[in-house]
Amino acid sequence: MDFLPIFLNLRQRPCAVIGGGEVASRKISLLLDAGAQVTVYAPELADTIRRWASDGKIRHVAREFRPEMLEGCVLVIAATDDRAVNQQVSETARARGIPVNVVDQPDLCTFIMPSIVDRSPVIVAVSTGGRSPVLARLIRARLETLIPAGYGRLARLVASFRDKVKKRFAHSSRRRQFWEEVLQSRVAELVYSGQEEAAEKALQQRLDAIDGSQPPVGEVYLVGGGPGDPDLLTFRALHLMQQADVVVYDRLVSPAVLNLIRRDAERIYAGKERDNHAIPQEDINHLLVRLAKEGKRVVRLKGGDPFIFGRGGEEIDTLAAEGVPFQVVPGITAAAGCAAYAGIPLTHRDYAQSVVFVTGHLQDGTVNLNWKALVQPDQTVVFYMGLHGIETICRELMRHGMPPTTLAALVQQGTTRNQRVLTADLATLPGIVEKAQVKAPTLIIVGDVVQLHERLRWFEPTAAN
Numbered sequence: 001m002d003f004l005p006i007f008l009n010l011r012q013r014p015c016a017v018i019g020g021g022e023v024a025s026r027k028i029s030l031l032l033d034a035g036a037q038v039t040v041y042a043p044e045l046a047d048t049i050r051r052w053a054s055d056g057k058i059r060h061v062a063r064e065f066r067p068e069m070l071e072g073c074v075l076v077i078a079a080t081d082d083r084a085v086n087q088q089v090s091e092t093a094r095a096r097g098i099p100v101n102v103v104d105q106p107d108l109c110t111f112i113m114p115s116i117v118d119r120s121p122v123i124v125a126v127s128t129g130g131r132s133p134v135l136a137r138l139i140r141a142r143l144e145t146l147i148p149a150g151y152g153r154l155a156r157l158v159a160s161f162r163d164k165v166k167k168r169f170a171h172s173s174r175r176r177q178f179w180e181e182v183l184q185s186r187v188a189e190l191v192y193s194g195q196e197e198a199a200e201k202a203l204q205q206r207l208d209a210i211d212g213s214q215p216p217v218g219e220v221y222l223v224g225g226g227p228g229d230p231d232l233l234t235f236r237a238l239h240l241m242q243q244a245d246v247v248v249y250d251r252l253v254s255p256a257v258l259n260l261i262r263r264d265a266e267r268i269y270a271g272k273e274r275d276n277h278a279i280p281q282e283d284i285n286h287l288l289v290r291l292a293k294e295g296k297r298v299v300r301l302k303g304g305d306p307f308i309f310g311r312g313g314e315e316i317d318t319l320a321a322e323g324v325p326f327q328v329v330p331g332i333t334a335a336a337g338c339a340a341y342a343g344i345p346l347t348h349r350d351y352a353q354s355v356v357f358v359t360g361h362l363q364d365g366t367v368n369l370n371w372k373a374l375v376q377p378d379q380t381v382v383f384y385m386g387l388h389g390i391e392t393i394c395r396e397l398m399r400h401g402m403p404p405t406t407l408a409a410l411v412q413q414g415t416t417r418n419q420r421v422l423t424a425d426l427a428t429l430p431g432i433v434e435k436a437q438v439k440a441p442t443l444i445i446v447g448d449v450v451q452l453h454e455r456l457r458w459f460e461p462t463a464a465n
């Protein structure tokens with residue numbers, strides 16, 4: 001983060017604006033909206049500012065800038081078209097520890113002003129760190145259409161009930177659940193349609209109908225986080241991640257996906273590296289039960305799909321046995337994600353009529369698979385966790401009759417900006433893994449469909465950093 005977003009209380013606080021043109025007038029207007037006491041220092045004033053001055057909304061001093069003008073100010077904005085003056089304002093303010101913004105000169109600013117969507121008291125601020133004000137404005141325009149004008153009124157209704165609701169609920173998480181329900185209920189709809197009295201009544205009724213002393217009821221959501229690209233999350237996954245009290249996540253969940261978890265949710269890393277389980281599976285199962293019984297809404301976030309080599313079944317089995325309510329949210333499994341982003345259709349009328357997903361994980365040092373079933377004509381075989389056993393896999397496939405010239409693809413960190421795709425035939429694949437230093441997570445796709453990669457590849461990320 002280049003800048004820390006904060007919201008400043010400027011009510012009745014003295015602020016200085018140096019410059020009196022059109023640009024200055026836009027900034028002054030914002031300061032006035034925030035209730036600041038504005039003094040404008042400029043020899044000349046644009047019409048709007050002059051009107052504010054004669055209406056007594058601002059104070060005007062018709063002088064060139066001098067350092068003592070900043071005496072006692074809590075915030076300064078320089079909006080002159082003279083770079084030397086702007087520079088001087090910036091230096092003076094900085095020397096005195098006063099936050100300063102110089103319009104269009106980010107290098108002279110100690111704070112920048114975001115694009116805002118104003119649904120007071122709800123304010124959404126957007127910044128590109130001064131890099132592209134146009135992009136910030138485009139984002140703002142989109143948000144304008146997304147956020148109903150009624151949100152401001154809704155926030156005011158919530159504020160008027162805050163104390164009452166606080167008193168009613170013994171547990172803060174129950175209180176939060178109550179508000180989450182209210183804000184997505186008929187109460188909100190009534191506010192949006194301008195029926196504020198009816199909304200107030202409906203909210204009171206809801207509150208009256210609730211026994212706030214009851215402990216909260218927890219629940220576990222077993223959620224598929226997809227293969228890496230956060231855009232591949234389902235809406236439901238995102239929604240639950242935004243509401244969770246606790247998120248228990250695996251190593252496979254990408255940082256970009258983790259970034260979408262509600263900021264103040266507790267995060268618990270449950271690990272799972274080959275042979276290096278951060279928390280043993282048994283303990284994870286019981287952890288979920290315990291958290292839910294404490295009344296928390298727990299998201300158990302897994303890479304890909306929770307029911308495909310994710311041990312999701314075992315985790316909810318314990319929940320079911322303990323009577324803890326749960327839901328399962330599917331995710332895009334690595335095979336689907338990697339195949340799509342590598343341009344390798346898993347089935348194709350000319351090359352493969354079936355596809356099998358298998359695990360190449362070595363339970364006890366051996367890969368115990370039904371090799372005969374895997375070595376079938378017109379079939380694509382996808383190996384999860386196959387990297388470690390790659391030599392055995394290739395050898396056994398060939399031993400059971402798969403031609404050594406059969407193509408295979410390695411997709412490392414599929415769908416992410418670090419995606420790497422390497423293709424080879426069965427005979428040379430293990431050597432490639434070693435030579436190219438292929439690392440987990442990597443998916444192995446074996447079959448004639450792999451030849452389509454050359455023609456259908458489309459996702460060529462330039463790696464981050």
Ligand code: SAH
Binds near residue numbers: 302310334441
């Ligand atoms: N439940 C997960 C799979 C867990 S097993 C799913 O549905 O995708 C872990 C294996 O999945 C890894 O060893 C690797 O083979 C594969 N995998 C998961 N994400 C991947 C990714 N982004 N790129 C390549 N392989 C991936």
